[in-house]
Amino acid sequence: MIPVTDIKDTSRQPLPSLMGGEGGGSLFTTFFRIGLFTIGGGYAMIPLIEAKIVDEKQWITREELLDLMAVAQSCPGIFAVNIAIFIGYKLRGVGGALMSTLGCIMPSFLIILAIALFFRQFQDNPWVARAFRGIRPCVVALIAAPTFKMAKTARIGWTNVWIPVLGAFLIWMFGVSPIWVIVAAGLGGFLYGKYIAADSPPALPIREGADTEEKE
Template sequence: MRNIYIESFATFFKIGMFTLGGGYAMIPLIEQEVVARRGWVTKEEMIDLIAISQSCPGVFAINLSTFIGYRLRKTRGALCTSIGTAMPSFLCILLIAMFFHQFDDNPVVAAIFRGIRPAVVALIAVPTFDLARSAKVGWANCWIPIAGALAIWAFGVSPILIIILAGLGGYVYGKYIKPTE
């Protein structure tokens, strides 16, 4: 008999250990493991969990893993998946902190990080486009993230304000506009 707590911890530990680029880069791996391979949540539930995780304060990957764990086995499941996701990063940062002073000015390490950056951008872009396609976001709605990014970059608008306005806009659209379409 399998132990769902150990299995969920190990699954999210593995995802956390082998993903570079943060929470958004984890989305394809989490989706592959949780939806396709293990069937813990459906594709539709995954999209909803991603949306909820994005709107909550805190680290996206931890939020997502917590919601999936809670969906599996309530509080204990959430603890297992959250710790599994956070543990690899914690251990890596601990090791780096212990030895970083030896690599501060190393040009090879700097070159490695410069080489990783484009791969991380791709790892974030691909799930973003996949989510937009799954959520049936058309080209007519592409102005929303572009306008948000420009408002933050060009005008110094707080990202928190953008998130709040997007949430309110989504609520108004879902409550009042979509039912009339």
């Protein structure tokens, strides 16, 4: 039986073009912008994707982003690039995946090459160091912000709040790799569905408006 978890259809929003046009709404330019401002590792991309792709353009739902993060984290390779590949593929197939990936890595590529060619003392520059002292605490807060919204989307309540708490604690305090947390959680969900919730209907139906509620 198929649960009533119809994830919002993205087709009600116009699909992005691959390269240009539509006032910068293409996959390439969107991911170029996101790549350009992803500072401090892959997770720093999440708030940008959330603002641009989930809230503004509504290409994917917040719930899909959550699922996608689980998949991207358990696949080899670069987290941020994995996410770009999936979103591009979902919206426009292989060509879309290619464009979003290119967009995502192009800023890195150009900036690093510029530094390697012309600006080798980049990390010793006092202006750069100062700007970064301001950026770093900001990035930490930017990653903290979606955590709360994601908790809402994942429908965290008293019965399952131990999962994120335990997961975060294991990673933070004991240096457990996030992959093991993902594997354990996926396996746990599978076993729960197979043996405990087998008779009752599976997951609670996801409310259609769950994502739009908080946007006034």
